[in-house]
Amino acid sequence: xxxxxxxxxxxxxxxxxxxxxxxxNVISVKVVCSDNEKCNAIKIAQSYxxxxxxxxxxxxxxxxxxxxxxxxxxxxxxxxxxxxxxxIPNSVxxxxxxxxxxxxxxxxxxxxGKGMYGLNVHKAVFESSAKVSGVTVxxxxxxxxxxxxxxxxxxxxxxxxxxxEIADRVLKIEHYLLPYVIKxxxxxxxxxxxxxxxxxx
Ligand code: GRF
Numbered sequence: 001x002x003x004x005x006x007x008x009x010x011x012x013x014x015x016x017x018x019x020x021x022x023x024x025n026v027i028s029v030k031v032v033c034s035d036n037e038k039c040n041a042i043k044i045a046q047s048y049x050x051x052x053x054x055x056x057x058x059x060x061x062x063x064x065x066x067x068x069x070x071x072x073x074x075x076x077x078x079x080x081x082x083x084x085x086x087x088i089p090n091s092v093x094x095x096x097x098x099x100x101x102x103x104x105x106x107x108x109x110x111x112x113g114k115g116m117y118g119l120n121v122h123k124a125v126f127e128s129s130a131k132v133s134g135v136t137v138x139x140x141x142x143x144x145x146x147x148x149x150x151x152x153x154x155x156x157x158x159x160x161x162x163x164x165e166i167a168d169r170v171l172k173i174e175h176y177l178l179p180y181v182i183k184x185x186x187x188x189x190x191x192x193x194x195x196x197x198x199x200x201x
Contacts, residue, residue, distance in 0.1 A: 007041035007045075027182060041083065107154065150181055
C-alpha cells in the first residue's frame with residue numbers, strides 16, 4: 001500500500017513508522033509532505049532516503065489542486081497525518097474520503113480541536129486533573145480532531161507531576177498505535193459499519 005505521511009515538526013511518529021519491521025512488507029512510504037521545510041521530520045525523511053514534498057499553501061485552491069494531482073500521480077492509498085498542524089482542505093478530504101488518518105495525543109472527543117496540539121493538549125489534561133490520558137487515531141474530516149475514531153489506547157496518569165510527564169507516557173503509546181492502525185488499514189481490516197469503525201483481528 002502506497003502511503004504519504006504529512007508532518008510539521010519533530011517527526012518521532014514518522015520515524016516509528018519507518019523503523020517498524022512489521023510494516024516493511026506491507027507499506028511503501030512514497031512521500032513525506034510538510035508545510036515546514038525546516039522541520040526535523042523532513043530531515044528524518046531525507047536520512048531514510050524517502051522523497052519529500054513541501055506543501056506551498058493550503059489556502060490557495062490552485063496549489064491544493066496540484067497537491068491532489070501529485071498525490072494521485074504517486075497512487076497514494078492512505079495519507080497519515082503524523083504531527084501535521086494545518087487543517088486539511090475539504091477538496092483533499094473528499095478526494096481521499098476515509099483514506100486520511102490522524103494521530104492525536106489525548107482521548108478524543110475530549111482535549112481536541114483548534115489549537116490543541118503539542119504541549120497545549122497535555123497542559124489541558126494536566127490542569128483538568130484527569131487520571132487517564134491516551135492516544136487516539138481517527139479518520140480526518142474537515143474539522144480539527146472530529147473524524148470517526150479508529151483506535152484508542154489509555155495510559156494511567158494518576159501520579160504525574162507535570163504535563164511533560166504526560167507527554168512522555170503518551171508518546172510511547174503513539175509509536176505503537178499509529179503503526180498498528182496503518183498495518184490494519186493496509187490489510188483491509190478496518191471497516192466502517194453504520195456509525196462505528198471496526199478493527200478486525
Ligand atoms: C504527536 O504528539 C502527535 O500525536 C501530534 O503531534 C505530535 C507529533 O510528534 N499530532 P512527532 O512530530 O511525531 O514527534
